[in-house]
Amino acid sequence: MFCEEEYGMARSGSRGIEDGAGGKTRFDDIYDRPDPRVYFSRLAPLEYEIPHHAQPVFRRVAAERAALDDGRPHRPAVLDVCCSYGINAALLNHDITLAEMYERYTSPARQTMPTAELAARDKEFYAERRRPDAVPVFGLDVSAPAVHYALEVGLLDAAFTDDLEQGSPSTGLSRALAEVGLITLTGGGSYITARTFAALLDGARRPVWVSAFVLRTVSYHPIVQTLTAHGLRTTVEVSRTYPQRLFTDERERQFAIAAVRALGGDPTGCEENGRFHSLHYESRPDTR
Ligand SMILES: C[S@@+](CC[C@H](N)C(=O)[O-])C[C@H]1O[C@@H](n2cnc3c(N)ncnc32)[C@H](O)[C@@H]1O
Numbered sequence: 598m599f600c601e602e603e604y605g606m607a608r609s610g611s612r613g614i615e616d617g618a619g620g621k622t623r624f625d626d627i628y629d630r631p632d633p634r635v636y637f638s639r640l641a642p643l644e645y646e647i648p649h650h651a652q653p654v655f656r657r658v659a660a661e662r663a664a665l666d667d668g669r670p671h672r673p674a675v676l677d678v679c680c681s682y683g684i685n686a687a688l689l690n691h692d693i694t695l696a697e698m699y700e701r702y703t704s705p706a707r708q709t710m711p712t713a714e715l716a717a718r719d720k721e722f723y724a725e726r727r728r729p730d731a732v733p734v735f736g737l738d739v740s741a742p743a744v745h746y747a748l749e750v751g752l753l754d755a756a757f758t759d760d761l762e763q764g765s766p767s768t769g770l771s772r773a774l775a776e777v778g779l780i781t782l783t784g785g786g787s788y789i790t791a792r793t794f795a796a797l798l799d800g801a802r803r804p805v806w807v808s809a810f811v812l813r814t815v816s817y818h819p820i821v822q823t824l825t826a827h828g829l830r831t832t833v834e835v836s837r838t839y840p841q842r843l844f845t846d847e848r849e850r851q852f853a854i855a856a857v858r859a860l861g862g863d864p865t866g867c868e869e870n871g872r873f874h875s876l877h878y879e880s881r882p883d884t885r
Contacts, residue, residue: 833877
C-alpha cells in the first residue's frame with residue numbers, strides 16, 4: 598500500500614550525515630569499461646541485487662504507463678537514468694534474470710574474449726530473449742563506454758552522456774525527452790541530485806512518471822520537492838525495504854547505520870545486518 602503519509606515518515610529526520618556517495622565505497626573504476634564484465638565481477642561478491650528487485654516493479658510500471666493514453670501517437674519511452682551497461686533495460690525487455698547476467702559476465706569462458714566478440718554474441722543473445730511487450734528504452738549515464746556497449750548490443754534505443762549535474766541537456770537529449778513517459782533509477786541515488794531531475798522534467802513533453810530505488814542512506818527529499826514542483830505526487834512504502842548489496846567493510850556499515858539513523862530510519866534488521874537497503878519511490882502526476 599502506497600501513501601503520501603508514508604513518504605512523510607520517510608523524510609522525517611535531518612538531511613543526513615553526508616550527501617551523495619559520502620562514506621560509501623566508490624566503484625568509479627568499474628563504470629567506464631568497454632563491456633560489463635568487470636562490473637559484474639566486482640559486484641558479484643558484494644551480491645549487488647537492486648536491479649533484480651526493480652525488475653518486476655519496472656515491468657509493472659512501464660506497462661501501466663504504456664497503457665495511459667496521453668494523446669500522442671507513439672508509445673512513450675522509458676529513460677533509465679544512471680543506466681550504465683543497460684542492465685535495467687536488459688531486465689525490463691528480455692526474458693533474463695540478474696542471476697543469469699552475473700553468470701554470463703563472470704563465466705571463465707568469457708573472460709578472455711575480445712569485447713567485439715562478446716558484443717556480437719550479446720546482440721544475438723538479447724535478440725533471442727526479447728519480450729513481445731518490449732518498450733523503447735533510452736539511457737542516460739556519464740560513462741560513454743558503458744552506454745556505447747548497451748547501444749551496440751541493442752539494449753538501448755538511444756543513449757546520452759550528458760552530465761545534468763553540471764550542465765543543460767544537449768540537443769539530442771532534449772529531443773529524446775519529448776518522448777519520455779517514465780524515468781527509472783537504480784543505484785544512482787548517490788550520484789545524481791534534484792538538479793538532474795529538474796533538467797529532465799523541464800524537458801518533458803508528455804506526462805512523466807518516476808520509479809526510483811534509492812538507498813536509505815540518501816535523502817530523496819530534495820528530489821521529491823522538485824518532482825512536486827513539476828506536478829508529481831510521490832509515494833513510498835517505508836516498511837518495504839529492498840536489499841542493495843553487502844557492505845565492503847565495517848567502516849561502510851558504520852557509515853550506513855549512522856546515515857540511516859540521521860534520516861530518521863531504523864537500521865535494525867537491515868543495515869545492521871550487513872547490507873545497504875533501498876526504498877522504492879514512485880511519482881505520478883498529481884490528479885487530486
Ligand atoms: C551503481 S551504478 C548503477 C548502474 C545500474 N543502474 C545498476 O543499478 O546496476 C551508478 C552509475 O551512475 C553513473 N553516474 C554517475 N554520475 C552520473 C551523473 N551525473 N549522471 C548520470 N549518470 C551518472 C555512473 O557512471 C554509473 O554507471
